[in-house]
Amino acid sequence: MSERYYEAGEGEYKMLTEVVKDRFSYLTNAKIRILMDRKPKVDKLKGMMIFAMIKLANEVEKFLSETNQTTDGIDYIIFVNDFVWEMSSPKDRKRVISHELRHAFVDEEGNYK
Numbered sequence: 034m035s036e037r038y039y040e041a042g043e044g045e046y047k048m049l050t051e052v053v054k055d056r057f058s059y060l061t062n063a064k065i066r067i068l069m070d071r072k073p074k075v076d077k078l079k080g081m082m083i084f085a086m087i088k089l090a091n092e093v094e095k096f097l098s099e100t101n102q103t104t105d106g107i108d109y110i111i112f113v114n115d116f117v118w119e120m121s122s123p124k125d126r127k128r129v130i131s132h133e134l135r136h137a138f139v140d141e142e143g144n145y146k
Contacts, residue, residue, distance in 0.1 A: 041067035041113070048123075049111075052130045059139050063108045066098065069115040085113045087133040089145060108145045109137055 045067050053060050074083040088110045090098070095106030111133050118126065138146050 037071050038068045038112075039071075039115075041069055045113075045118075045126075048127060049130055052127055052134065056131055057134045057137075060134060060137060063137070063145060064098075064105070065109045065111060066107045067111045067113060069118065070112050071115055073114060073116065082117070083114070084117045085111060085129050085133050087111045087136050089137075 049065060049067060053063075053065075074086075075081065076083055090107045090110055094110065095108075098106035111130070113129065118129070121129065140146050
């Protein structure tokens with residue numbers, strides 16, 4: 034079991050669902066996992082802390098996330114710095130999720146990019 038990452042809670046997923054519904058309807062069917070990260074990340078070139086990032090799931094991550102309910106696995110992973118999250122207001126948390134979802138889109142064939 035990882036000591037660095039842990040699965041986000043019900044509240045975070047509820048907030049994600051609300052943000053997708055309100056602002057990113059094209060991601061309604063996307064399967065998104067939120068992982069809280071205990072290790073602070075710093076962009077060394079810019080000298081800035083990274084609050085969160087989104088990643089398109091690769092084939093291995095999709096395979097490892099398959100369940101009985103879905104054979105496709107996840108589409109995206111959002112990594113969130115847990116310290117920043119805990120110190121943020123609910124309004125700022127929504128902003129973080131919204132910002133990360135702006136990096137996700139669907140191409141002409143319906144593939145997540």
